[in-house]
Amino acid sequence: MQTPIKTVVIVGGGTAGWMTAVAMATVLRGRYKIRLVESDEIGIVGVGEATIPMIQRFNKTIGLDENEFLRETQGTFKLGIEFVNWGQVGDRYMHGFGRVGQDLWTVPFEQYWRKMRAAGKARPLEEYSITRMASKANKFLPAQTDLPNSPLGEIAYAYHFDASLYARYLRKLSEARGVLRTEGKISHATQRAADGHIDAVVLESGERVEGDLFVDCSGFRGLLIEQTLKTGYEDWTHWLPCDRALAVPCESAPVLTPYTRSTAHKAGWQWRIPLQHRIGNGHVYCSNAISDDEAAATLLANLDGKPLAEPRMIKFKTGMRSKSWNKNVVAIGLSSGFMEPLESTSIHMIQAAIQQLIDFFPDEGFSARDTEEFNAQSRFHYERIRDFIILHYHLNQRSDSEFWRGCANMAIPQTLKEKMDLYRTRGRLFRFNNELFTEVGWLQVMEGQNLATDGYHPLVDVQNEAGIAEFLEGVREVIGKCVDVMPDHAAYIAQHCKAMPIKM
Numbered sequence: 001m002q003t004p005i006k007t008v009v010i011v012g013g014g015t016a017g018w019m020t021a022v023a024m025a026t027v028l029r030g031r032y033k034i035r036l037v038e039s040d041e042i043g044i045v046g047v048g049e050a051t052i053p054m055i056q057r058f059n060k061t062i063g064l065d066e067n068e069f070l071r072e073t074q075g076t077f078k079l080g081i082e083f084v085n086w087g088q089v090g091d092r093y094m095h096g097f098g099r100v101g102q103d104l105w106t107v108p109f110e111q112y113w114r115k116m117r118a119a120g121k122a123r124p125l126e127e128y129s130i131t132r133m134a135s136k137a138n139k140f141l142p143a144q145t146d147l148p149n150s151p152l153g154e155i156a157y158a159y160h161f162d163a164s165l166y167a168r169y170l171r172k173l174s175e176a177r178g179v180l181r182t183e184g185k186i187s188h189a190t191q192r193a194a195d196g197h198i199d200a201v202v203l204e205s206g207e208r209v210e211g212d213l214f215v216d217c218s219g220f221r222g223l224l225i226e227q228t229l230k231t232g233y234e235d236w237t238h239w240l241p242c243d244r245a246l247a248v249p250c251e252s253a254p255v256l257t258p259y260t261r262s263t264a265h266k267a268g269w270q271w272r273i274p275l276q277h278r279i280g281n282g283h284v285y286c287s288n289a290i291s292d293d294e295a296a297a298t299l300l301a302n303l304d305g306k307p308l309a310e311p312r313m314i315k316f317k318t319g320m321r322s323k324s325w326n327k328n329v330v331a332i333g334l335s336s337g338f339m340e341p342l343e344s345t346s347i348h349m350i351q352a353a354i355q356q357l358i359d360f361f362p363d364e365g366f367s368a369r370d371t372e373e374f375n376a377q378s379r380f381h382y383e384r385i386r387d388f389i390i391l392h393y394h395l396n397q398r399s400d401s402e403f404w405r406g407c408a409n410m411a412i413p414q415t416l417k418e419k420m421d422l423y424r425t426r427g428r429l430f431r432f433n434n435e436l437f438t439e440v441g442w443l444q445v446m447e448g449q450n451l452a453t454d455g456y457h458p459l460v461d462v463q464n465e466a467g468i469a470e471f472l473e474g475v476r477e478v479i480g481k482c483v484d485v486m487p488d489h490a491a492y493i494a495q496h497c498k499a500m501p502i503k504m
Contacts, residue, residue, distance in 0.1 A: 003364040006033060009211030011186065011201060011224055013038035015049065015163050016333025016350045017217035018170035019058070023354045025177035026062045034178065037201060037209055039185045049166065050078060050260040050273050050344040051158040053097050058351045062173070070497035072169040073161035074276040077140045077258050077489060079131040081344065085264040086449055088397045093448030094259065095343070096132035098156030100125060100440050102475050104463065109475075110443055111457040112468050114427055118456075121469050125447055127476045130155060130483065135259045139486035140493075151482045158344070160260065160273045160280075182209060189214075189228045197328040197366075198224060213328055213362060216335045225321055225331040232322035233337075239390050239410065240318040241289075241403070242268050242340055246296055247282040247312050251305030256490040262342060264396070265298050266290060267403040271341065272304075276493065277502045279304055283311075284340050289403040316340075318386075324378040325371045330357055337382055342389050348436070352381055384435040387416040388442070395449040420451065427453040 008024055010017050013036060021036050028034065059069065069075065080096035087093075101109030109128070116122035126132040130151040134140065140157070147153040175181060184203035192199050200210040201224075216224040225231050237243060253274070261272040268285030283299035290298075296311050320337030324330065332353040339345055356377055360370045394412055398404035412420075422428050423446055429439040460468075487495075 004032075005212035005362060005364055007211040008032055008034045008213045008215065009201065009209055010034070010036040010215045010217055012036075012217035012219060012333075012335075013171065013181075014167050014217065014219065014333070015170075015347065016219075016335075017215075018167045018174055019347075019350050020215050020217060020332055020354055020357075021174040021179045022062050022170045022177065023058070023358070025174055025179050027358055030178055033180070035180045035182055035209060035211065036174070037182045037184065037186060037203070039183065041185060049163045049347055050081075050160050050271070050341070051347045052344050053156045053158045054348050054351065055158055058354075064173075067497040069169065070159065070161070070493070071499045073165040074278075074499045074502065075159050075161035075497070076256060076274055076276060076493060078158040078160050078260060078344075079135045079140065079155075079258045081260045081262055082135070083262050083264075083392070083445075083448060085398075086262070086269075086392055086396060088450075089400060091449070093444070094126055094129075094132045094135055095441060095444045095448070096126070096129045096135060097158065098129070098131050098154055098440075100443065101128040101472075104468070104471055105459075106462070107457045107459050108429075108439065110447075111427060111460050112463070113472060114453065114456045115460050116465070116468055116472060119465070121465075122472055123476055125444070128472070128479065130479050131157070133479055133483045134486055135257070137483050137486075138255055138257055138489050139483055140258045140489040141486040151479050152486075157258075160275055162275055162277075162280075182207075186218075186223060189224055191228070195327065196229070198228065212364065213330070215357070216329055216331045217333050219334045220316065220338070222321070222331065222335040224329045225324075225326060225335050229326045229329060231326045231331075233317070234319045234322060235317055236319040236386060237317060239386070239412065240340060240393070241286045241406075242284045242318070243316060244287050244292070244295070245282050245284045245314045245316070245340075246292075246299050247280070247314060248299060248303070248310070249278045249280055249308045250303040251308065252276075252278055253304040256493070258489040260344060263302065264398075264404075265302075266401050268295070269342065270299060270302055276499045278308060284342075286403055289401070320379070320382045323375045324353065325360075325374045328362075328366055330374075332357070336378070339382070339385055339389060342392060343385070343437075345385050345436070349381070349385070352436075353378065380433065381436060383413070383415065384432075384437070387413055387419070388437045388445075390416055391420070391442075391445055392449070395446070395451055397450060420446075423451060424453055426455050426457055428457070 080094050082094050084092050143155040144152040186201045187204045189201045198214050200208045263270045267289035271282045273280035285295045316338045324336045360374045393407040
């Protein structure tokens with residue numbers, strides 16, 4: 001007979017902790033005791049977050065009202081990520097959300113576009129994407145579900161928001177749903193002699209917080225998963241050599257853009273995340289290729305407005321925990337691993353881990369087979385996202401620094417090499433086992449960073465060239481007309497989800 005566990009203890013707050021708390025409280029419906037232990041004395045890494053569209057699924061699960069959520073977090077909308085200087089210096093392209101083009105016949109849209117582009121009879125790929133063209137025009141509108149045959153019914157989007165305000169908002173929701181928060185610093189954890197499972201965390205005050213399942217959301221420290229259980233960590237810096245970030249907010253710009261920007265610099269890249277009350281900025285860089293002072297100077301020289309604080313340094317090591325679930329501890333967030341935020345995957349990885357935990361929620365038996373499968377799925381997600389991020393670095397054609405030359409010439413994972421080789425032949429792209437990034441995501445980066453193909457799918461020639469040209473132009477014109485009727489991003493926010501001003 002199965003014996004249910006009784007208490008879930010979440011160690012650490014911040015985005016990971018409170019996302020886990022509100023999701024558990026929503027799904028478990030008061031049947032289990034949920035406690036979250038955190039200390040106000042310990043800061044969170046969050047410096048402003050950019051997300052990807054899957055966050056809407058999480059918001060729906062926990063019952064968030066979109067407009068309220070954006071007001072509470074100073075949030076804005078996001079249609080994609082603009083990449084500057086990632087192919088060659090001066091190059092610029094957008095990885096937009098949602099589809100590119102429309103279906104024509106038996107092969108993907110971009111195959112028809114590729115043939116016509118080579119013949120000089122097609123416009124740039126971005127002109128066939130409503131999110132990319134809306135981004136360029138600083139327009140925004142949610143998908144109009146009553147227009148299923150229009151590009152306006154297919155607008156995929158995500159959000160930018162202030163991470164500290166997001167955690168505060170989720171805390172409020174979590175506590176209203178029964179989560180018990182305990183304030184205090186954890187001094188150590190105790191383990192059962194029989195099997196090494198954690199049985200309690202002990203606060204500096206001496207209080208013991210006992211539990212059956214522990215979720216480690218303690219950030220880079222990995223208080224339980226690493227400091228206590230010695231799980232181990234896989235270092236991926238030979239593929240992704242950046243190991244530091246400097247973060248600083250600055251004053252807002254005149255135009256509120258509906259996209260994140262990533263600008264490649266001498267030895268790394270700079271993020272730009274526009275919020276309602278400020279812009280979040282950061283410089284991710286390799287400390288072996290540039291000094292901290294030079295990195296800070298580069299960051300500060302490329303802000304839209306006056307900095308609102310001193311740059312804050314974050315040191316990290318890209319990689320993943322050898323196991324995300326060890327004994328009765330599940331690591332979620334930075335405690336499970338770190339992937340630089342180049343494609344805004346941090347929040348999604350928290351969300352995915354929470355969903356996996358729900359899928360494999362244990363009883364007192366803690367099935368070894370379930371844990372093994374949880375870890376296998378976690379590894380798959382981490383490694384496939386890793387490959388996608390490596391692609392950006394490896395595909396550069398820059399010769400202005402040793403850093404970029406090294407990235408272009410490095411050995412890459414076999415899984416990534418196979419994807420690139422397949423694309424080089426006839427532009428073919430396949431999504432494996434529901435990996436996070438779809439074919440259209442890989443397409444936009446490969447095309448945006450100048451990865452050439454030897455040709456196109458042979459079945460493109462089943463359609464006559466004049467018909468293809470007419471079809472492509474029709475798609476482009478419809479998208480252009482749709483963007484024309486979309487409201488300005490800032491105007492949409494002002495009407496639907498304007499936040500109260502914050503004194504900076």
